[in-house]
Amino acid sequence: MATRRQRLDSSPALVAFGRQMRRLREAKDIKQETIAHLTKVSPAQVSRIESGKKRATRTFVELVDDYLEAGGPLISLWEDLNKDGHPVPIWFDWPQQESEAAELVTWQHTIIPGLLQTPAYARVFLGSDEAVEARMARHSVLTREDTPPTVLTALLSEGVFDYLVGSPEVMREQIEHLIALSELPNVTIQIVRNNGRPAGTGGAFVVATMDDRSEVAYMETTVRGITTDDPSDLARLSETLRELRARALPEDMSRDMMREALEKWT
Known part of the structure; x- marks a missing residue:
């Protein structure tokens, strides 16, 4: 019997983005709930973004980058993930x-x-x-x-x-x-x-x-x-x-x- 291939829960690219966002947030001692209130999404959604299980929108990223006074790295990383007019991963998620x-x-x-x-x-x-x-x-x-x-x-x-x-x-x-x-x-x-x-x-x-x-x-x-x-x-x-x-x-x-x-x- 063929081995069932496991579907990925997240992509390495999205995990990298989420990890960077968490670093910047924790460096400012800001809770996920604060980000959720700022961006008008649920704390669970913020958690999924930081764990690489959900893609962030550009509006979300711009709000977070500005609030954390990050100076643009989150926006740059998001743009890298959205080359050629579509987000990465292309299809599997x-x-x-x-x-x-x-x-x-x-x-x-x-x-x-x-x-x-x-x-x-x-x-x-x-x-x-x-x-x-x-x-x-x-x-x-x-x-x-x-x-x-x-x-x-x-x-x-x-x-x-x-x-x-x-x-x-x-x-x-x-x-x-x-x-x-x-x-x-x-x-x-x-x-x-x-x-x-x-x-x-x-x-x-x-x-x-x-x-x-x-x-x-x-x-x-x-x-x-x-x-x-x-x-x-x-x-x-x-x-x-x-x-x-x-x-x-x-x-x-x-x-x-x-x-x-x-x-x-x-």
Whole structure:
């Protein structure tokens, strides 16, 4: 049996940033609670940043650097971690961000989003049973009871129901699963009509809003996925979401369209 690969809880780069921030804070004899009050986040969030388990936003870093009278080293280190327009690590920490999110909004123009996929549908794209199991385990954020489940809004192009993935049986099971999920109180699925012109042509993405109302996004590219909390990236995605929502069908009409798609594959 293959050994299960452990997912990293943090990245060395983020750990280094958090360690430097802790040194500067403790040198001034300032408590984490003070930083939390200053930056309007929870003490637990500050602790996760200092332990390298959560990425800090630039606004957070600028406030802390100024309050600690550090003279810029935290800002410089943050900029080093955000070269090429996206934070480091590039992709591996997204499931952690996803699991901690209070709200997720996703746009998909080609396939069903990972959080809504059935095992059979996911297996078409993933290379192993282990990968499928890992994706299915992530679905617990929608139904967990120990903490409030994540609120998910999924905006799907009408085209996702036209592409044959696996087999007609896989498609039927997948669409039935979507319809069932759309009945959950914390899940909203809306279909975006093209109406003669394509929507969201910049690519698929997910925006996560955390408990402290900070945002981080995951964007898909041809080469890899990119995780970013850059304000300019988030602003562009927000504008795209406004356009998509304006063209999205209401929930009940979207559910009717899913039922029509189900008949197509029956």
